[in-house]
Amino acid sequence: MGQPSSIVILTGAGISAESGIDTFRSAGGLWEQHRVEDVATPEGFARNPNLVLNFYDMRRAALANVAPNPAHEALARLEREFRGDLLLVTQNVDDLHERGGSARVLHMHGELKSALCTSCEMRSPWLGTMIERPACPVCRAPTLRPDVVWFGEMPYEMGRIYQALEACDLFVSIGTSGAVYPAAGFVQEARANGARTLELNLERSEGSRFFHETRLGAASVLVPEWVEEVLAG
Numbered sequence: 001m002g003q004p005s006s007i008v009i010l011t012g013a014g015i016s017a018e019s020g021i022d023t024f025r026s027a028g029g030l031w032e033q034h035r036v037e038d039v040a041t042p043e044g045f046a047r048n049p050n051l052v053l054n055f056y057d058m059r060r061a062a063l064a065n066v067a068p069n070p071a072h073e074a075l076a077r078l079e080r081e082f083r084g085d086l087l088l089v090t091q092n093v094d095d096l097h098e099r100g101g102s103a104r105v106l107h108m109h110g111e112l113k114s115a116l117c118t119s120c121e122m123r124s125p126w127l128g129t130m131i132e133r134p135a136c137p138v139c140r141a142p143t144l145r146p147d148v149v150w151f152g153e154m155p156y157e158m159g160r161i162y163q164a165l166e167a168c169d170l171f172v173s174i175g176t177s178g179a180v181y182p183a184a185g186f187v188q189e190a191r192a193n194g195a196r197t198l199e200l201n202l203e204r205s206e207g208s209r210f211f212h213e214t215r216l217g218a219a220s221v222l223v224p225e226w227v228e229e230v231l232a233g
């Protein structure tokens with residue numbers, strides 16, 4: 001196959017695993033340490049806001065101790081050197097794509113370094129903590145929450161993502177278990193519109209059978225290899 005003209009990439013926790021960020025569904029992963037209903041739902045936040053604010057304050061602070069790996073860096077290289085259309089969609093709330101050099105990243109599940117005000121609904125960059133109920137930079141109300149999409153909430157920019165999935169000729173999924181919709185359905189959407197589909201993951205994901213091709217291995221190895229391949233045409 002020659003060089004594709006339009007690529008959509010979806011990344012998940014697996015691309016940041018080698019940087020030292022826990023994935024969700026592995027043994028000992030985040031969802032074994034914490035109950036999803038407690039820390040990743042609007043109901044959990046209403047029940048115990050301190051627990052939730054503290055959970056995300058800790059995860060935000062932990063970003064200072066991790067660094068991007070060769071997989072993030074390779075995708076940044078692709079953004080710089082690929083001549084066609086490229087949309088990088090991540091389910092990750094960390095900032096490792098940006099620190100790896102990617103300038104255009106669509107965080108469909110929100111970002112740790114962003115605050116969402118439940119009063120004025122504005123999103124603001126946020127580097128500190130929220131447990132002390134700081135004022136919203138826009139409306140001054142002390143009603144900030146993590147700008148992270150919880151279960152039962154709509155991910156960001158779905159219109160733009162589906163448009164790109166319809167138009168792309170290559171869809172690549174990297175380091176995601178395919179357990180959470182709507183992201184898990186992107187492969188079928190792209191494929192239904194004629195795209196070739198490739199999965200790069202440590203193990204077969206739940207949606208593996210929907211891909212034309214699956215390559216198994218560590219993202220830090222597979223992603224730079226794949227980027228090299230694409231750029232070589």
Ligand code: OAD
Nearest residue numbers: 012013014017023024025091175176177201202203218219
């Ligand atoms: P998961 O923890 O569900 O899956 C991570 C995937 O990465 C698994 O399939 C692993 O096999 C794979 N993996 C682990 N290490 C890897 C490595 N070094 N190289 C390549 N692959 C590796 O994480 P996600 O699929 O991102 O949502 O989870 C999706 C969503 O579920 C998250 O965005 C989060 C979570 O609940 C919300 O919080 C809304």
